[in-house]
Amino acid sequence: MIRQEQMQVVNQQQIATNIFELTLIGQQVLDMKQPGQFVHLRVSDQMEPLLRRPISISSIDKETLEFKMIYRADGRGTTLLSEKKPGDQVDVLGPLGNGFPIDKIEAGQTALLVGGGIGVPPLYELSKRLVEKGVKPVHVLGFQSKDVVFYEREFRQLGETYIVTVDGSHGHKGFVTNVLETLKDDFAVYYSCGPTPMLSALERMYPEKEGYLSFEERMGCGIGACFACVCETTKKTEADYVKVCSDGPVFESGVVRV
Amino acid sequence: MIRQEQMQVVNQQQIATNIFELTLIGQQVLDMKQPGQFVHLRVSDQMEPLLRRPISISSIDKETLEFKMIYRADGRGTTLLSEKKPGDQVDVLGPLGNGFPIDKIEAGQTALLVGGGIGVPPLYELSKRLVEKGVKPVHVLGFQSKDVVFYEREFRQLGETYIVTVDGSHGHKGFVTNVLETLKDDFAVYYSCGPTPMLSALERMYPEKEGYLSFEERMGCGIGACFACVCETTKKTEADYVKVCSDGPVFESGVVRV
């Protein structure tokens, strides 16, 4: 069920340059089912900035009713969000969309998780769930440079982890694909979230593999009503188009025309 | 000198129903010369609400660099202002305008100070200055009802004080004029701030007396450039019009056509 809820800030923490981890508490956490779902946040009660911001859920704790998001404070909205302090309220609409399916892989199999920049966060909850299930995750995480790398330790605790930076200031130098080329492709399913060029590179690299990709698009409503976030589709689906907010953000590889 | 300054909230306190007293600290306090001047406040960094809000200075402490305002949280802007907490910054443009002249009265004389509602605050600093000078103030302060009366004790400490409420729930019942009719008119100068009907009643009541009245008008710039706050004048002045923000807000009685 989608709820609109005033959730309380439990913690706000800068974890890399301009990258923040925000922890909120509220009933909505009980409805958060899949890794890869997102929430639509109002960052201010005022009329400017007006629209909600979509941010992925990066980890869920049903026991404490807390969930975390990781985001880059960049434009007006995310900058205002980064100024929220413990005790402040945030208007959260969620959970929204369809996340990464974990029933497509079985215990004992290997999953490849590829994240780029601010696409990394939803992979964290995904990896935790896969590990719980007995799946072995391999993480390949790309960032611009050392100062914006986050959650390296957290991912390492869950499994094999490769960090890649464009400028080589940390981990491997280059793009995630440079590392992927050096890895065995004995994984059952791949999961990815990040910039569209990265997603399409993965599709080209693993045409035979089952893969699930999380897309981004500018949003209005966030719930499927306004047709803002529509993507063109390929022949793989009967639908003429898909909406990132309500049909996605995660789609099977090959469905969205990239 | 007019300055624009990020001033810090030292204290914010509700002192009556929807009435707040806000204390700010900053260099600008050194430039605050006359009681009855005002400041023009930005209540938010966001673009909505957009315009500054004019609020009178209600007391000044040059030693601590603090000044106080008293305001009613009513519309969007003042409500946002009332949410500011100690440590928060407020963008203050000031001090603005010309206040009440205290050189028009001499030690030993009596001054009549008449305030209505949210027009009461600037009279507090005025009264303090008059008392310092050896003038005897008589305060007649009108409010809607008991729950919005403020600063009664503070004014009583400075001199004779009559509280009037429209509904009679505190002090005398009726309008300030009902009390004024019962008082001797042995004062040298009267000073007033409040709703325009009150100001014009005073002018009619004391046509022969020297009086100084503080006016309100919707403002744009607050410094005299935009012609938003213009008032028509009478024959008493050569000017075709006056601007409340830069010529006022205090004018000699009879100057502004009411």
Add this chain to the structure above:
Amino acid sequence: MNRLAVELPGLSLKNPIMPASGCFGFGKEYAKLYNLSKLGAIMIKATTLETRLGNPTPRVAETPAGMLNAIGLQNPGLTKVMENELPWLEQYDVPIIANVAGTLMEDYVGVAKSISQAPNVHALELNISCPNVKQGGITFGTDPVVAEELTRAVKEVSSVPIYVKLSPNVTNVNEIAKAVEAGGADGITMINTLLGMRFDTKTGRPVIANVTGGLSGPAIKPVALRMVYEVAKHVSIPIIGMGGVSTIDDVIDFLSAGASAVAVGTANFVDPFVCPNLIEQLPEKLDELGFETVSELVGRSHRL
């Protein structure tokens, strides 16, 4: 007696609040959040003869207290709307206002003729003001002669009353309003969006793939109120007002300016419960202002 009720041509509204076209799809998504029968009416997404896939993305961009959109009238087309969307909406006790769009006059006539026969469609809204399609749309809405002609043609074939949706992107909105009234319109809905742009400051490129988009939201409210106020003076058919409505005070202002009912667009994205919330707040607000019914409030600014 229901103090919120409003009677308009074809529409017995239980209250004067309805979602604006294009901001509510065909209701399915919001139906998951609340009971659509609470609404005064629903203005469904523009329907065209054929399926439309709309414009490339990005289709929306935020602006100060507003947003731009260039969806481009994406919709499943007349047949699917008649077969899937409208029948599904029949489960709710709410009149539907079908927003009709097209490229040629024949398109409007074709859609209007069919869709006006759906049992729950109680009125049509002729979208002669969509700024986001290359042909049709706004061009019909900026020329009084063409607007009148189109209104007349649609009126002839429609089995329900027709409301014409006016564009604010004109020099003289009264002229267009009078033209559609002369053409037989039963009512007016206004305003559609103002044409605007946003640039990506880094690259200098327009953010909206379609280059320009329609500006909506609180930013345009002053323009919408002014136009409603003016048109109310010039026509005698009722107006459904919209443009930046998000609070109960906005609702009151539009009614005061002369609108008989109010539509809510962009605010649905900010607060998906805005329509039921406004409906709930309305009686108390009437009390506060000392009005017994919504109808008493309509056009009060003209009577002061």
Add this chain to the structure above:
Amino acid sequence: MNRLAVELPGLSLKNPIMPASGCFGFGKEYAKLYNLSKLGAIMIKATTLETRLGNPTPRVAETPAGMLNAIGLQNPGLTKVMENELPWLEQYDVPIIANVAGTLMEDYVGVAKSISQAPNVHALELNISCPNVKQGGITFGTDPVVAEELTRAVKEVSSVPIYVKLSPNVTNVNEIAKAVEAGGADGITMINTLLGMRFDTKTGRPVIANVTGGLSGPAIKPVALRMVYEVAKHVSIPIIGMGGVSTIDDVIDFLSAGASAVAVGTANFVDPFVCPNLIEQLPEKLDELGFETVSELVGRSHRL
């Protein structure tokens, strides 16, 4: 070389930032806050033949991310402006753009003829777009034939280049732009305010005593950018852009859209130091975007 410099007809601007007419009086008040010689130019308050006392108050009202004004062209009149205001401004090293307004064509011609002879007036801005006066003003700005005629008449008598200030309250702004270009305008300034209203929700009365007012501020920026972008495609004379500019990104966006310089109106009320601040921020922003000069940036959106 000064990378911020811009050369326009009559105007050698040391930078492309100037206060917009009516938002800066005749400079005296802001001169107390900073040195006016920092500014690219100053657009002074509209000047009419006779003294004008303007409209009744309230003359301003706040709206979402914007404001309404209906000052009504209050100004001391041509003689006093020539005798007091312009000579006083001579102490600053800054070109003055004199905003000229009137009721009849003769008024414009009369003001233009005299004021263009003041030594520090380097250009005129014909205000054919003021929405707040009953006659003249906006009526000249909505009819291309009249606009062209007025431009031609003023051009004939003016000793300095003339810029015509366009109204956004039109169906087709390009048409007006082309008309004034044909009439001999040396440049265009745009946009003036959008017509709007605000109501006092309690009473239902319009807040502005004049009933309607002109909408300005960030809310209108998308409309202004769209119009500048369009007009830049249709005329070959330069444009001074305005409408909601308050940040350095806004400045860049207007330049990208095709404005050669940028005027700042409402933002002066929000931040009285906005003009010098923007001027100070501009070089760094050019570096960030990889442009050597302001001129390189002008119109870049059209070249992508």
